[in-house]
Amino acid sequence: MTSRDVLLDVVSYWDNIIQNENVIHRDIADKIEQTYEMEEITVITGVRRAGKTYILYELYKKHGGLYVNFEDERLYDFTLDDFEKLTSIADEMKTRIIYLDEVQEVRGWEKFAHRAHKKYKIFVTGSNSKLMQSEYSTALVGRTTTFRVFPLLYPEFLRFRNLKVERGSFEEYLRTGGFPRVVLTGNAELLRDYLDRIIYRDIAGREELKYPEALRTMAVYLLSNAGKEFSYRSLREITGIRHEVTVREYLSHLQNAFLLEVIRKYSPSLKVQEGYAKKVYASDVGFLTLGRRATKDLGRVLENAVYLHLRSRYDVCFGKNSREVDFVLCENLKPVRVVNVTYEAKDKKTVNREVSGVNHFMEKYGVPGEIVAMYPFEAKDVSVRLAHRFCSEIN
Template sequence: MKLEDIKSVIKDQKESLQILLSNSIERDVPDLLSYLTIPNVLVILGVRRSGKSTLAGLLMKGKNFGYVNFDDDRLSLNVEDLWKVESAIYELYGNVDYFLFDEIQNVNGWERFVSRLRNTKRIIVTGSNSKLLSNELGTSLTGRHVDFTLFPFSFNEYLRFRKVNLEYPFTTREIALIKRYLEEYLNIGGFPEAQILGRKILESIYNDILFKDIVQRLRIKQITKFKDFSRAITSLYSSEVSLNRISKMLSIDYKTIDQWFDGLVNSFLVYPLEKYNPKLERIRENKKIYVVDPGLIRLVSIKIDIGRIMENIVYIQLMRKNQSRNELYYFKGKDYEIDFVDTKNKRLIQVTYGDIKDREINALVKANEIFQEYEKIIISWDIEDIVKKDNLKIKIIPLWKFLLQS
């Protein structure tokens, strides 16, 4: 590809990014710039179209930086062309201090290019496939990259985008308004584009995730069956999943199903939750599945269960804060289940839509034998209370309040 053609595309991309930034909101993220020190590379991961480029652009406000989106079909590049990309940026913007590379893993062999640049420049890399980036970065940039996973808008960010500016303590009228917006959020979800274009864009987002991030990368031939598999997994949100059972149901061998499932996870579309084992033994058991955004649940699933969607949203919020799947579990006792064991913050969390029943309370009481130091929480739709049973204090929090807590 000719240098002048690359320059033209890069210039156009940066102008498009600036337009995007003019309509953006601040995201609820930590001070990511503090991680951007030479020779570290900041890696922003997350599901496709969750706002990674926009977040990276916001971090670059007021700075002279070069930006390239390698997911652009106008850029037909191989690793030998990357020096032209570097030259194009210098010719357009001078001796920049920062580079922002979107989906650079689309160019095979990109790691050595970034490894060279990071010795003198501050670099942000974004990507929508965890396995590709983690494998490649782990090989070439061992100990020299910091990962951050970005999700679609949280409920707090959703309100900010909607220009709903409320300050605690909330009035009765404001709480009613918040709950109305929460119902909308459960329906449309948090993808930035969906806030502007509505639910109709969700099908395009879902298909892009399937085909660009999974089908093309895994070279899947049985596309119809893969779509059926994806729909089956997504429809099982907030539930235990048996891949062996799905394999038999779709008449596809288990090895293929396992590979497809890894593709869904690596694309950040679904998140598996393991069962907590106090003996720290690794036992092959079913995992519970959560979907990255409630809008996609509404799009794909035939059966909608508000209680399960609430549980799904709570999980994603915990992941948003914890940034690690290794600190969240579910737990099963002999005759009870705990939705979430948050080992990072030492909390047991139950989620329920209807009235608080003895089942939720008794489960926490029984689990206290193992998790005595953990805070016990029930997240409800709109009940707020403190319940005491057997000298155990259980806090009941409305979903909207849990989601808005910083």
């Protein structure tokens, strides 16, 4: 239990913090703001440190309300019953807006939200996709509007750093990634801290995993091999985990924490896709600096950045038969576009490989296609887009 006096101190403390914080606008905040007049609970998810809290700050500064961050150590003994004290404080403040940041720290929070959402406009954030799955979902079915917050893509990176669209700024984005605090401070060491917090706190601690070091080994291995196919057998060998079911479980945890994203070889059938080969991409290119080889393979970093740009609009698969294409972009399971990515094409062999892959799948699916490259080159019958221009376009 948390006393009412402590809650009053916490609410006052965070109000002071937010009012004195310099907040840079995020594009997704405009969409989230449209839910103020909706009765549904507004749920904001995404990888740790992607900027969910600062979006709440932005909304709080504009609309007011009561804000609580459940990672505040003074709230470690906060229980479901303490929500009654919070709502009484909100009533005294004459506000009907309540922001519950990192709410997954409170067991049973969804019961409160279910009961209170008709009287109060409730915003909740959490760093795990399970926030609206399994044990949480039943009580709130049909009563939520959910948004996922990603680390900054290139257009927002430019705004945060006050830079222009050019190759140099894009190269800086590839080196830095899009976590807001890393972008603003230039402190890449924060990325290692983010990774360890995700592994040991958000996953291993919460799920009580038996092999946390194996989980970290798996994460670093996959980050080192972003854009490459992987198998459960290879993950068993690299981690030393004996059973495939455990490997699948651990990979699922990495996805649920939004650290990694898995894509599959394209098929018009989701069931068939499930049995096909898989590739993994990092949720932010900054994480690739933590792998053993990725920083030397600039093509992989660029491919990951292009993937992040594309998945904000499309369902993304890859294409492979006698030829390969990096991305098959789909809407309602139907291909609408194909894209290959190469850092540079210095020789005829590389040009032919990239062009033939795109042409093959353009003809196969009857869709347009293009090649995205860091440096320009001539390609017959296929458009070549410069990466910094391509990724600056807002989908």
